[in-house]
Amino acid sequence: MKGLAFDVSHLLAGGLVLVSFMLLYQDRLYALLNTFALQAVVLSLSVAWQAYVQDADHLYVTAFIAFAFKAIIIPIALHRIIVQLGIHRDVENVVGVGPTMMAGLALVALSEVVMLRIASDADVLAREDLAFALSVVLLGLLMMVVRHNAVSMVVGFMSLENGLILAAAGAKGMPLVVEVSVAFSVLVALVVIGVFLFRISERFESIDAEALDSFRGSR
Amino acid sequence: MSFAPDATIVLLALPAAAAALLAVLPSYRLSAALNVAAALAAFVASASLFVSAPPPNAYILIDDLNVVFIVLNTFIGFTASVFSATYIAHEIETGRLTPDHLRFYHAMYQFLLFSMNLALIANNIGLMWVAIELATLTTVLMVGIYRTQAAIEAAWKYFILGSVGIALALFGTILIYMAAQPVVGEGVPAMLWTSLIAHAPQFDPALLDLAFVFLLLGYGTKVGLAPLHAWLPDAHAEGPTPISAVLSGLLLNVALYAVLRFKLLLDANARALAPGPLMATLGLVSVVFAAFMLYRRRDVKRMFAYSSIEHMGIIVFAFGVGGPLANFAALLHMAMHSLTKSAIFYTVGQIAQVKGTQQIAEIRGLTVSHPLLGWSLVFGVFAIVGLPPMGVFMSEFLIVSSTFARTPGLALALAIGLLLALGALVLRMQGMAFGAPAGSTAPAKSSALPILAHFALVLIAGVYLPPPLVTWFQHVAQLLR
Numbered sequence: 001m002k003g004l005a006f007d008v009s010h011l012l013a014g015g016l017v018l019v020s021f022m023l024l025y026q027d028r029l030y031a032l033l034n035t036f037a038l039q040a041v042v043l044s045l046s047v048a049w050q051a052y053v054q055d056a057d058h059l060y061v062t063a064f065i066a067f068a069f070k071a072i073i074i075p076i077a078l079h080r081i082i083v084q085l086g087i088h089r090d091v092e093n094v095v096g097v098g099p100t101m102m103a104g105l106a107l108v109a110l111s112e113v114v115m116l117r118i119a120s121d122a123d124v125l126a127r128e129d130l131a132f133a134l135s136v137v138l139l140g141l142l143m144m145v146v147r148h149n150a151v152s153m154v155v156g157f158m159s160l161e162n163g164l165i166l167a168a169a170g171a172k173g174m175p176l177v178v179e180v181s182v183a184f185s186v187l188v189a190l191v192v193i194g195v196f197l198f199r200i201s202e203r204f205e206s207i208d209a210e211a212l213d214s215f216r217g218s219r
Numbered sequence: 220m221s222f223a224p225d226a227t228i229v230l231l232a233l234p235a236a237a238a239a240l241l242a243v244l245p246s247y248r249l250s251a252a253l254n255v256a257a258a259l260a261a262f263v264a265s266a267s268l269f270v271s272a273p274p275p276n277a278y279i280l281i282d283d284l285n286v287v288f289i290v291l292n293t294f295i296g297f298t299a300s301v302f303s304a305t306y307i308a309h310e311i312e313t314g315r316l317t318p319d320h321l322r323f324y325h326a327m328y329q330f331l332l333f334s335m336n337l338a339l340i341a342n343n344i345g346l347m348w349v350a351i352e353l354a355t356l357t358t359v360l361m362v363g364i365y366r367t368q369a370a371i372e373a374a375w376k377y378f379i380l381g382s383v384g385i386a387l388a389l390f391g392t393i394l395i396y397m398a399a400q401p402v403v404g405e406g407v408p409a410m411l412w413t414s415l416i417a418h419a420p421q422f423d424p425a426l427l428d429l430a431f432v433f434l435l436l437g438y439g440t441k442v443g444l445a446p447l448h449a450w451l452p453d454a455h456a457e458g459p460t461p462i463s464a465v466l467s468g469l470l471l472n473v474a475l476y477a478v479l480r481f482k483l484l485l486d487a488n489a490r491a492l493a494p495g496p497l498m499a500t501l502g503l504v505s506v507v508f509a510a511f512m513l514y515r516r517r518d519v520k521r522m523f524a525y526s527s528i529e530h531m532g533i534i535v536f537a538f539g540v541g542g543p544l545a546n547f548a549a550l551l552h553m554a555m556h557s558l559t560k561s562a563i564f565y566t567v568g569q570i571a572q573v574k575g576t577q578q579i580a581e582i583r584g585l586t587v588s589h590p591l592l593g594w595s596l597v598f599g600v601f602a603i604v605g606l607p608p609m610g611v612f613m614s615e616f617l618i619v620s621s622t623f624a625r626t627p628g629l630a631l632a633l634a635i636g637l638l639l640a641l642g643a644l645v646l647r648m649q650g651m652a653f654g655a656p657a658g659s660t661a662p663a664k665s666s667a668l669p670i671l672a673h674f675a676l677v678l679i680a681g682v683y684l685p686p687p688l689v690t691w692f693q694h695v696a697q698l699l700r
Contacts, residue, residue, distance in 0.1 A: 076425070114429065117425070118426060118428075118429050126397065130397065133390075134390070137390060141383065144383065153379060157383070157386075159384055160386050161386060163390075164346040164386060164393070166392050167390060172400060173405025173406050173409075174393070174409075175345065175406060175407050
């Protein structure tokens with residue numbers, strides 16, 4: 001049983017990292033949102049498995065929140081936003097898929113090396129989980145760095161948060177407070193982002209964040 | 220004694236209730252007055268903590284360290300609300316804000332005070348994280364309130380960088396929990412400061428090290444340390460000026476408080492990495508970087524925002540160097556910087572309103588056209604660059620001299636940074652304060668009282684620091700090692 005528990009959680013966490021890689025090269029916004037929804041599904045499965053393994057019922061709630069909000073509500077909301085903004089056919093220039101993927105690989109290697117060495121006396125499951133979680137966090141960061149489109153940046157940020165939830169779920173017995181707050185704050189963040197996206201579109205008729213950068217104020 | 224437990228509840232419940240009330244009140248004049256009243260009540264409640272503090276429980280921790288932060292925070296929260304009451308009336312007249320905006324603004328102001336109080340009071344590292352995240356989101360909304368292109372860019376940048384910082388801090392928080400869990404046990408106790416600090420010596424040092432790196436980078440983004448500072452100048456320049464003052468005077472300190480708490484954990488563990496050198500390096504880089512950046516500023520609020528980066532750098536550097544004297548100086552510098560910088564922003568806010576511009580080049584001869592504002596600016600700049608006899612001079616002198624005794628090279632680099640900043644600020648100030656007046660000469664409408672009160676405190680602290688305060692700071696400095 002111990003072996004199975006370990007293998008399944010390994011598989012799911014690894015799947016999360018894989019989907020993070022898939023996010024890196026999506027150049028159409030619809031595809032990007034669908035991939036993000038997929039990542040949220042994998043996350044909720046992973047959290048639910050942790051709940052089962054750790055016998056921690058509150059994690060089921062976290063898994064449900066991840067599924068409901070991130071796999072359904074948020075992608076649908078963003079779908080509607082990009083349709084309203086009329087940018088759903090836009091193809092984003094993803095610069096250098098090859099180098100980005102290589103950088104992603106390097107980041108994953110880095111987090112594996114760091115975490116496996118550091119948490120050597122923590123229990124194996126938590127350690128592996130943490131290593132995967134750090135990979136997802138770093139890949140989310142990478143995505144925010146290489147994308148210019150506001151929607152892609154937001155998706156990058158949310159995939160980064162997925163990594164955080166994976167880490168929190170893997171930490172045995174971590175109080176519910178934190179997970180709910182993360183889910184909640186993501187929701188708040190979305191409200192903020194929604195407001196911003198609309199304001200940006202009102203002002204510039206484009207949500208390319210580079211358009212924002214062109215105005216540098218007087219600094 | 221029976222009042223003491225209520226003080227923390229007042230500090231949390233009052234701003235929260237005020238925020239809810241202000242969100243529905245339509246009259247902005249009434250809201251501004253209520254805003255001031257609520258902030259004053261919070262300050263009085265926090266001052267009572269000096270006399271008697273409630274014992275720590277699962278949610279609340281009041282010790283000698285955070286009392287300093289809480290009192291400073293609520294005081295500046297109060298004076299900023301006084302300034303804001305007169306400032307926003309002018310914004311209504313010029314049509315930059317509508318009464319609806321102001322309802323939102325006042326509710327957000329109290330909510331911001333609530334979340335900062337919560338971050339400082341919380342005993343739980345998760346709760347503290349939530350509070351700092353709330354404070355970040357609130358300020359993002361306030362920075363973007365003018366809805367100009369520049370304001371939206373600033374808010375967007377702040378939002379993205381702030382969220383990434385906050386996310387990294389959460390990862391660090393989870394790692395701390397992972398380090399604590401085998402020793403303290405599962406569940407809530409592994410997230411309480413009181414139990415963390417008691418058991419810190421037995422934590423896995425490698426996990427603690429990694430956690431601190433994430434926490435320093437995460438909360439360091441909010442402190443505004445270079446190279447994570449990019450949001451700070453924009454957010455200060457484009458938001459309403461009372462918020463610039465609150466950002467510089469309060470929010471940066473709250474993030475700094477979080478870093479200090481985690482530094483204590485690492486200090487308590489003999490096998491963990493020494494956090495001091497990391498902090499000293501980031502601090503020093505911030506000082507020197509900001510000092511150079513000061514020379515090229517053309518926007519006055521942006522210039523003082525870079526000055527905040529410089530001063531947060533000095534404070535983090537001093538805490539990083541450590542030892543009773545440097546810690547004492549860092550605490551003093553933090554208090555002095557908050558008082559001085561918020562007063563400068565009050566002044567600059569009025570100047571910008573009178574002149575209708577924030578461009579340094581278009582502001583000329585203030586001492587002639589607006590003697591009070593002009594001389595306030597002169598005094599403020601002299602105070603912030605650390606000229607005697609003001610309080611900043613004393614703290615900077617202590618920092619440089621205590622560092623010089625231990626690592627002369629670092630002290631030299633710091634002194635060069637300080638001198639560079641002095642040159643830049645005095646150079647720009649001369650143009651604005653002296654010469655023939657340019658632009659509008661309409662009298663300033665906002666109240667000068669908060670400015671004068673802050674400057675008086677800074678001057679008094681530089682000349683004579685009351686012995687009880689000195690003992691208190693010394694005590695805290697020893698706690699920090």
